Amino acid sequence: MIPGYTIRRVSKDDYEGVIDILKVLTVVGDVSRNRFEEIVDYWDSIYLPGTSTRQHNPHVIVEDATGQIAATGNIILERKLIHDAGLCGHIEDIAVSKNHQGKSLGKFLIDKLTQVGLEAGCYKIILDCDPKNVPFYEKCGYTKAGIEMQIRRD
Amino acid sequence: MIPGYTIRRVSKDDYEGVIDILKVLTVVGDVSRNRFEEIVDYWDSIYLPGTSTRQHNPHVIVEDATGQIAATGNIILERKLIHDAGLCGHIEDIAVSKNHQGKSLGKFLIDKLTQVGLEAGCYKIILDCDPKNVPFYEKCGYTKAGIEMQIRRD
Numbered sequence A, B: 001m002i003p004g005y006t007i008r009r010v011s012k013d014d015y016e017g018v019i020d021i022l023k024v025l026t027v028v029g030d031v032s033r034n035r036f037e038e039i040v041d042y043w044d045s046i047y048l049p050g051t052s053t054r055q056h057n058p059h060v061i062v063e064d065a066t067g068q069i070a071a072t073g074n075i076i077l078e079r080k081l082i083h084d085a086g087l088c089g090h091i092e093d094i095a096v097s098k099n100h101q102g103k104s105l106g107k108f109l110i111d112k113l114t115q116v117g118l119e120a121g122c123y124k125i126i127l128d129c130d131p132k133n134v135p136f137y138e139k140c141g142y143t144k145a146g147i148e149m150q151i152r153r154d
Helices: A012-022 A033-044 A105-120 A131-139 B012-022 B033-044 B105-120 B131-139
Strands: A005-009 A059-064 A069-079 A087-096 A122-129 A143-152 B005-009 B059-064 B069-079 B087-096 B122-129 B143-152
Touching: A005 A105, A012 A033, A012 A059, A012 A069, A012 A087, A059 A105, A069 A105, A069 B069, A087 A105, A087 B087, A105 A122, A105 A131, A122 A131, A122 B122, A131 B143, A143 B131, B005 B105, B012 B033, B012 B059, B012 B069, B012 B087, B059 B105, B069 B105, B087 B105, B105 B122, B105 B131, B122 B131
Parallel strands: A087 A122, B087 B122
Antiparallel strands: A005 A059, A059 A069, A069 A087, A122 B143, A143 B122, A143 B143, B005 B059, B059 B069, B069 B087
C-alpha cells in the first residue's frame, strides 16, 4: 500500500474522475454518463472466462484520502486452449494523474493488477508499452517478450 | 480466398484438429475433449462487448477440401472507454500447419481476422509477435506500435 491511497473496483459513481484521468492517456471523445454506466454494468457482468461461477471485473482505480482518482487500469483475462486451456492476462489502459506523479502509484497499480491476474490463475500476463517505458515495467518484474503491431481504422 | 481452402468458425467437432495444430505454436498440455467443448460453448456465448444483441465468437479455422485443418486464429474484442468507448481487437494464437505452409494461408487468416475486427467497429487491432515476424505483419498492413512485456507464473 501507499500511505494515503486506496485501490478499489470502478463503480458507476466514478464517471467524471475516470473520464478525466483517461485523458492523460489518449483521446477519450464522446462518452456520456449513461454510456459510462452501461459499460460499468457490462464490466460487472464479466465472469472468469470459461466459468459461470466467479465474477471478474478487473477495472480498478486508485484514490486519495479525499476521494480524488489518482490512477486507473485494468486486466482482461483471456481463456486460451494452449497451456492446459490456460488464462492469459492483458493489462490495459494504465493512467496516472499528473497531480499524483512521483509517488510510485504506477508501480503500485501494476503490482496489484499482476497479483489479480496471478490469483485468477493466469500462466502469463502481458502488456504493450512505449519503448521509453520498458525500464519502468522491468522494475515491476516484466521482461521484453515481442513486438506490438497495430492497424488502425482511420 | 485461397483455392481449395475455406474459413469458418471453430465448432465442437474440431477437437483433434485444433489441438493438433496449436502444437505448432506452443505447449498445449492437458485439454480433454470435454474441456474443449466447454471452451467452445463459452466462446459461442460471447457477445460483442458492451452489447447484448450481437453474438461474437471470433475463433476461426481454415480447412482444406478434405476437411483437414490448415490454420487457426482468433480476435478478442475489448470494450474500452477511450476513443469514444471504442473497441480494440486483439489477434491471438495464429497457427499454420507445417503441411500447408507456403500457400499464404497466414496472410489469408490475418486479413480475415482484421476484416472481422474492423466490421465489428474496432478503432484499432493489435497483435504481438516475434521480431522475426514483423515483415510478415507489415505485408498484412500492420505497423510497429510498441514493445510487448510479460511476466510468467512459472
